[in-house]
Amino acid sequence: MIVLNRPSVSNHEAEAAAKVILSGHLAQGKYVAELEKKFALLCGSKYAIAVNNGTAALHTALLAIGLKAGDEVITTPFTFIATANAVSMIGAKPVFADIDLETFNLDARTIEKLITKKTKAILVVNLYGQPATYTEIRKVARRHNLIIVEDAAQSVYATYKRRRSGNLADISCFSFYATKNIMSGEGGMITTNNKRYANFSQLIRNHGQGKEKKYDYKFLGYNYRMTDVLAAVAIEQLKKIRLFTKRRQLIARKYTKEIIKIRGLIPPIVGKNRSHVYHQYTIRVTSLYGKSRDELQTYLLEKGIQSTVYYPKPLYTFSYLREGKKLPQYVNTECAAAECLSIPINTNITDRQVAYIISVLQNI
Ligand SMILES: *Cc1c(COP(=O)(O)O)cnc(C)c1O
Secondary structure, three states: OEOOOOOOOOHHHHHHHHHHHHHOOOOOOHHHHHHHHHHHHHHOOOEEEEEOOHHHHHHHHHHHOOOOOOOEEEEOOOOOHHHHHHHHHOOOEEEEOOEOOOOOOEOHHHOHHHOOOOEEEEEEEOHHHOOOOHHHHHHHHHHHOOEEEEEOOOOOOOEEOOEEOOOOOOEEEEEOOOOOOOOOOOOEEEEEOOHHHHHHHHHHOEOOEOOOOOOOEOOOOOEOOOOHHHHHHHHHHHHOHHHHHHHHHHHHHHHHHHHOOOOOEEOOOOOOOEOOOOOOEEEEEOOOOOOOHHHHHHHHHHOOEOOEOOOOOOHHHOHHHOOOOOOOOOHHHHHHHHHEEEEOOOOOOOHHHHHHHHHHHHOO
């Protein structure tokens, strides 16, 4: 079976973890500090704060910008549930805009009409590893004095107008979950150039305690600390980020070159002035193709190829997240949820496997 998601790990990660375990210092310490330093450098941001997963990163970032219960955050309905849940965890309300069908990211033109007096932020997701259109989103944010939060869980090392993901918004959040482009099993990171947000994030991840003053709790905080064991794993992964990204991009080029010629299939489209790091390679299976999306998925499985629908249900379909009673029209989100299919693009698959997958798609 050619699996969809599988991390690239070697003795480097195993030995780094073993070294920390045997040192007897397993909790947050110098490895977390080293990872933060290197990660900030990678993104070109001033500060990086490690946490124990991407959802915690989002929750912390939203608290750090001062989001309160009752506030509204405009975001995309076509994402992983954690994006919206982080907003709900504060008692704030996710308000869903529509997406652009070419990039699967927020369509900036659908944001403005959703802004109310309660709107505090725009939570932008770089879906599948492609940065959203920040220039347009920033224009809207400036006009209405909104904070931009970047959900960069899928877009580590991607660029938009020569700036790296992690440095595209007021505050950014990453995940090192096992399937992400660089991973430590579980893990997360916040990056920002705002000193106040950075300081606040550091306090939130450790029960509201400052470094200097232990057992002095300034406000409600959480235990969102990362362990040194996993930081050591993430440091090893970080060393290979260029290699990993290049490999994903090469596989994507091979796929796109052939898939673009297949009637009814639409390969991923990369927007202007940005690079895509292909956390997922997601095609659209339109009605012009010989099989439906679900039939194709079953067929691929019979041929030993795993594929998945990210994401089959737009987030506004979940009643606990739904704002108001009547749903607006989400034409593009509905279409994406019905047509998209992600095929294998992890760093373990070989050129021969890529050629095989292409031939299966061609000879249906
Ligand atoms: C993975 C992911 C998250 C959550 O990260 P966890 O580390 O699993 O908590 C949030 N948003 C998006 C878009 C993701 O892909």
